[in-house]
Amino acid sequence: MSQVIILVDDPADWAAYYPTRHLLSARDYLQAAQSVCTDKQVQVINLCRSYKYLSPGYYCSLLAEARGQRVLPSVRTVNDLSRKSLYGLHFEHLETVLDKAMKKQGSDASRFTLTLYFGHTEQEGLAELGRQIFDQLPCPVLKVEFRRREQWQIVALKPLSLKQLKGAQEDEFARALEQFNARVWRNPRRRRGDRYELAMLVNEQEAMPPSNRKALKQFIRAGRQLGIKVETVGREAYTHLGEYDGLFIRETTALDHYTYQFARKAEQEGMVVIDDPGSILRCTNKIYLAELMQSSGVPVPSTAFVFSDEEEQVDHLIEELALPMVLKIPDGSFSRGISKVETREELKAALGGYLKQSAVVLAQAFMYTDYDWRIGVLNNRPLFACQYFMSKGHWQIYNHQSSGKTTSGNSRTVPVHEVPPKVLKMALKAARLMGNGLYGVDLKQTGDQIVVMEVNDNPNVDAGVEDAWLGEDLYRQIMLEFLRRLEAKRLGLPL
Template identity: 45%
Template sequence: MANFVIVTDKDSDWRQYFPSDQVVTVDQYLQPSFLSDKSEKHKSVQVLNLCRDYGYMSNGYYCSLLAEARGHRVIPRVMAINDVNQPFVISLPEQDLNKHFADAEQVAGKVYFGRTNIKGLEKVARRLFEHFMIPVLDIELKKHGKQWQLAKVEPFPFQDLNNEEQDVFAQSLELFSNKVWRSSPKPSKQYRYDIAMLVDPEEKMPPSDSVALNRFKKAANRLGMSLQTITADDFSRLSEFDGLFIRATTNISNFTYRFAKRAEKLGLVVMDDPESIMKCTNKVFLTELLDRHNVPAPKSMILRSFDPNWKQSLLEHMSLPLVLKIPDGAFSVGVVKVTDESTLEAKAAELFDKSALILAQAFMPTDFDWRIGVMNRQAIYACRYHMSRGHWQIYQHHNSGRTTSGGFDTLDLKQVPKNVVDTAVKAANLIGSGLYGVDLKEIDGHVYVIEVNDNPSIDNKVEDLWLGDLLYDRIMTEFLRRIQLRGF
C-alpha cells in the first residue's frame, strides 16, 4: 500500500479538515530522520506538498526537491513549480468557453486537483492540472477579440481558501486521492517497483494481445516488480508508478502521447518516450532522418499540398507504380499503391485532405519484410512478415472492415543476414535507446529500411516464438535497470 503523506506548513493548517496521522509539517518532513529506514525509500511513498510558498529555495520548494531526491512521488514536482512561472502553450476549448461565457470578457476561478465548480471551465481545469499537477491553481482567462487567452495561472495556498472553497477543495482531494492514493491494499504490495502498462481495451489491432500482456506481467513479477494495466481514464494515477510501458498504438494526437509526456515529467521510466513517438509516427521525419545519415531506404520524395507542380516534379524523379503514405499511418492504414497518373492525382488528393505533406516511395515488391526488434541499441528478436495472400502489403484492409494479414517466421538472430541486423540497429539508434521494430526489405543482397516503429507488435507465439519468456524478461529487465539507475 502506498505511504501517503500530506505536508503543510503548520499543524493548524489542517485543523478544519478531517484529522489524519498522514499530515506532517514541512519541518518534520525536511528532517533527515524522516522515513530514515532506507528500506522505506523503496516502498511507494506519495507526498502531497501543500506548503503555502513554492518559491525558489523556500520550504515548499525544498519539500518537493527532497521528495524527489528520496525517491518519493510528490505533487507538485520541482519541474512543475519552475514551469508555472514560464511561458507555456495550452489548447483552450474555445467552443465551450464561448458557449458558457458568450457575454463575458473575462473569467476567473480556482482549480482543485483538476476540478472546478465553475460550469464551462471543466476542460480548462483538467488540462491545466494535467500540465502542472499543482494542487490548487488560481486562474484567469480574458477574451481578446474572439479568442480566449490565459491571463493568469498561479499556485494558490489552500490555507487561504474561504469556507465554500474549502468544501470544494476537500471533495476534490478525496476524489483525487481515491484515484491516485487509494487506501485499500494494492496487488503490488510485495513488489519493489510498480510499472503501469497503458492499453486501449477498444483497440482492434493492439500492439500486444491479451496473452502477451499477461506474459509481460509474469516477467515483471519474476523480477520483483508489479505491472498493472491502466487505460486512458487513469491519467491522474501516473504518479503512483515508477515506470510507464505503452501497449496501445501510439500517435501524437491520441492519449498515448499525453501519457508519455506526463510520465516523463513525473520522472518515470517511459517506453515509448515522447521523443520516440514523435519521431517514429511521422514518416516524413523518418525519410529526412534516414537520408541525412545515409541509411539505405526506398527512393522517396516528400510531396507538398501547396506545391502546384508536385505531380510534375514527382514524375520527373520517380516512375510509376509508386506508394503514397500518410505520415502517421500504422498497420498499413493510409498507405496506397498507385499505378497511373489519374489514380495518383485522386489518391494524393485524399491524403492531402489529411496532411499538408505526404510521402511518395518507390514500389519495391517482396514476398516478405524483415522486422528486427531493437532495444537499448541492440537487436533482440527477428521476424519475417509475409505479404497478405494476393496483396502487396502485410495487412490488407477490406471494404467490409475485415483485416487480413500474411504469415510470419520467427528466427534466431544468428540466422538473419548481418547487413539486415546492422542496418536495423543503425536506423533505430537514430531515434533513441528505447524499444523499436525496424521494417526492412532485402532485394538482391541489398537492404532498405522501410520504417522504424516505436511501440512494436509483440504478440503471443509470434515475435516471442523463438525466445519465449526470455523476450518478455529482457524488456522488463530493461525497465528494472533504468529504474535502478535513477536511484529509485
C-alpha cells in the same frame, strides 16, 4: 554562437523588423532550398502563422528536429500546446507561483492575460512567472490567459504569430528576440520514486493491439519474477499515474491521442517510460522518419515530399519515382493511410485526397518483396527478428478490405544470429537515431539492396509470433531493461 535562421510563412510578415539575410520562407525551408536549411549547427526560430498539426509551421519544426537542428518551438511543445489536457501537465506545480505573482498586481479582476515573448514580459512582478512558463513550454510568442476561482489558474495558452502583433508588441518582441540567445534557464527538477510498480497501459477494445492477452500475462509473470509488480491499466489511470514507478505502453500510440498524454505525464513525473514521448514524436510521422534517415545516411526507398497536386508536380513525381509508386500520409499505421498508385490518374486523385488531410505527403518508389524484415531493438541491442509476409494477393502485410475485414500475411521468427549481418547493422543504425527505447525496425531486402521502411515505437510483441524463438525469455529481457532503468533512476545514474 550558432547561426540563427527565422522561418515565416510569408517574408511580408517580417516587414515591421530590420531586413535580415537569416529570414526564410517555410516553403524554402521545407524544400531545403539553401544549405543552411540542413546545417546541424543552426538554431531555427519558427515564426509561422500556425503550428496546427500537419500545417507548414508544424512541418518546419518537425523537419528541423529530423535534420538535427535546435528549433523553437519543438514539435513536443507544439503538440502540448494543442490541447489543454497536455499543457495542463506542465503547470500543476505552479499554483503557488501564480498566486504570489497575481497578489503583487493588487487587482480584484477575475481574469488576466499575459503575452510572453521568448518567456519575457515587461509587466512588473511577472518576470519569474514568465520565465517558468517558458521553461516548461518554450514558444516564441505565447498568450497566457488566467482566471481566478478559488485561486489563480492558467486556463488557456495560445501561440501568436507576427501578424497578430501591433505597435508596442512588435517593439517588445524585437527586444526579446535580441536577448533570446543570451538566456540560460534551468531544467525542471524531477521526482524520483522508490517503489517498483509498473503500469502497463492497454485498451481491451483495440482491434489490433501491439500485444495479445497471452503476451500481457507473460509480461506480468516476468515482472513478478524480477520483483516488479506489473498492473494493466486503462485510460482512467491518468489521474493517478504518478503512483507508479514506470509506464509500459502496450496500446497503439499516436500524437493526437491519450497514449502520448500518458507518456508525457509519466516523463513529467520522472517515471521510467517505454514508449517515451520523444520516441512517439520521432516514430509516428513518416515525413520526419524519411528526412532523418536520409540525412543520416540510412538507405530508404527513393523518396519525395509532395506539397501540391498540380500538373507539373504530378509529372515531376512520375519522372523522379516512376509508376507504380506509394503515397503515404504522415501518421498512418498498420498499412492504413498508404496507397499504391499505378497510373497518372490514380496518382493525381490520391494526392488530392491526401493533401486535404496533410500539408505534405510522402511519395516513395514502389518496392515489392515477399516479406519485410522486422528487427526488434531494445536499448540499441537486437531483441528478436521476424519475417512478415505479404497478405495473400496483396502488396502489403495488412489488407484492409472494403468490407471492413482486415487480413494479414504469415510470419516467421528467426534467431537474431541468423539475420543477414547487413540487415541487422542497418536496423541498429536506424533504431539508434530514435533513442534507446523499444523499437521495431521494418526493412526490405532485394539481393544486396537493403532499405529501411519505417521504425515503430510500439512494435508488436505477441505470444505465438515475436516470441516464437525466445519464448518466455523475450518478456524477461524487456522486464530486465525496466528493472535496470528503475535501479539507475533510484541511484541517480543515467539511463
